[in-house]
Amino acid sequence: MPDPDKARAFEAMDRLLVTGATGFLGGAIAAQLLQEGRIEETLLLVRAATPAEGLQRIAERLRLFGVAEDIIATLSERNVLLGDLANFPAADPRLQQVTAVINCAAVASFGDHPRIWSTNVDHTLAFARQASVWPGLRRFLHVGTAMSCGMQAPSPVPEDYDAGDKAEHVVSYTESKAAVEARMRSELPDLPLVVARPSIVVGHTRLGCKPSPSIFWVFRMGLAMRMFLCAPEDRIDVIPVDYCASALLALARKPVLKYDRYHIAAGEAGSCNFREIESGIAEALGVPPMDDYRQVGMEEISALQPRFQELFGRCIPWMMLRAIELYGGFASLDMIFANSHLLAEGIAPPPRFTDYIANCALTAAGGTIAEQMMVDFK
Ligand SMILES: NC(=O)c1ccc[n+]([C@@H]2O[C@H](COP(=O)([O-])OP(=O)(O)OC[C@H]3O[C@@H](n4cnc5c(N)ncnc54)[C@H](OP(=O)(O)O)[C@@H]3O)[C@@H](O)[C@H]2O)c1
Numbered sequence: 001m002p003d004p005d006k007a008r009a010f011e012a013m014d015r016l017l018v019t020g021a022t023g024f025l026g027g028a029i030a031a032q033l034l035q036e037g038r039i040e041e042t043l044l045l046v047r048a049a050t051p052a053e054g055l056q057r058i059a060e061r062l063r064l065f066g067v068a069e070d071i072i073a074t075l076s077e078r079n080v081l082l083g084d085l086a087n088f089p090a091a092d093p094r095l096q097q098v099t100a101v102i103n104c105a106a107v108a109s110f111g112d113h114p115r116i117w118s119t120n121v122d123h124t125l126a127f128a129r130q131a132s133v134w135p136g137l138r139r140f141l142h143v144g145t146a147m148s149c150g151m152q153a154p155s156p157v158p159e160d161y162d163a164g165d166k167a168e169h170v171v172s173y174t175e176s177k178a179a180v181e182a183r184m185r186s187e188l189p190d191l192p193l194v195v196a197r198p199s200i201v202v203g204h205t206r207l208g209c210k211p212s213p214s215i216f217w218v219f220r221m222g223l224a225m226r227m228f229l230c231a232p233e234d235r236i237d238v239i240p241v242d243y244c245a246s247a248l249l250a251l252a253r254k255p256v257l258k259y260d261r262y263h264i265a266a267g268e269a270g271s272c273n274f275r276e277i278e279s280g281i282a283e284a285l286g287v288p289p290m291d292d293y294r295q296v297g298m299e300e301i302s303a304l305q306p307r308f309q310e311l312f313g314r315c316i317p318w319m320m321l322r323a324i325e326l327y328g329g330f331a332s333l334d335m336i337f338a339n340s341h342l343l344a345e346g347i348a349p350p351p352r353f354t355d356y357i358a359n360c361a362l363t364a365a366g367g368t369i370a371e372q373m374m375v376d377f378k
Pocket of ligand 1: 022
């Protein structure tokens with residue numbers, strides 16, 4: 001059952017609207033709210049034909065987060081706001097009481113999804129414009145992405161770094177996230193906007209990859225091929241989803257914040273290098289350590305195509321190559337993100353990836369790399 005002491009501790013908390021609760025990050029936030037017994041004051045925007053179906057969709061995601069059935073049962077149709085960013089139910093009277101928004105909804109795909117720009121820019125902006133007139137709104141916490149800084153940013157990337165129009169993006173997803181931030185700032189001066197940009201969200205500290213295998217398949221690839229695009233010393237800024245959810249809730253709840261943009265990131269102190277990551281996975285799975293690991297280019301990986309089915313499971317080789325090029329390219333940027341703004345709010349730093357990587361390795365082992373990759377190319 002929800003913990004009544006925790007519930008009392010948050011008695012004065014605001015009425016939250018969370019978008020994207022059927023997804024990875026939004027689902028982690030909903031799971032935490034339920035486990036705190038604080039779901040009553042929360043509205044969850046969900047796409048469904050009926051409130052019952054909406055509830056069902058959220059419950060499915062909560063089960064992946066190991067939320068017990070009696071706790072899921074505390075969620076009701078009163079928590080469901082049926083709708084879409086593209087067709088937002090602005091006339092719902094409950095919105096008049098909303099004091100804080102955590103906006104996780106987005107098309108978070110490295111693929112060529114046809115709705116990336118319309119969802120992440122046009123419809124997000126329209127939603128934020130509607131929120132800006134709600135009488136009680138005191139914070140609109142928009143979830144961006146740290147990679148919206150572009151490829152040439154200095155590392156560690158400062159929280160207030162802004163490459164503006166000059167940023168070079170490899171995928172339209174990161175470009176769309178940069179564009180909507182800039183447009184919200186310039187076009188909606190009355191919106192109480194705070195942007196939280198997570199770095200790379202991988203796994204859950206306790207549940208590993210059960211809630212989602214997103215991005216972990218990239219690290220599995222290195223181990224499977226015993227070669228990859230990263231140098232062993234390249235650092236990668238990874239945080240677990242439960243840490244990210246707690247940090248977002250803390251930013252949504254704090255009455256006053258010192259800054260208007262935050263990285264939710266491991267930073268210099270908490271980032272691991274590729275060697276540590278691959279060794280952690282090898283150790284958890286009991287396979288030979290990565291002493292023979294080689295950093296290679298795309299040609300050498302491409303030459304391995306005849307073995308892709310054996311290494312990655314049933315797959316379309318050109319798609320695997322494209323995924324390696326994109327995600328491996330990002331991983332080998334050696335880019336980490338300063339988290340000093342977050343720490344200045346009194347939010348604890350995240351655990352290191354290697355502290356919970358064994359849980360990720362063991363829970364991901366049941367599926368093929370190719371299957372798990374599709375989560376990020378929906
Ligand atoms: N995961 C990461 O590593 C990471 C890192 C940095 C930043 N982020 C950011 O975190 C946010 C959440 O990412 P995620 O990994 O949780 O993504 P996700 O698992 O793909 O979830 C996306 C969520 O957005 C919802 N959504 C998509 N289009 C919508 C629309 N038009 N109207 C209403 N809801 C819509 C989806 O609903 P349906 O279920 O109905 O499709 C789903 O609930 C994104 O803004 C992303 O840019 C993620």
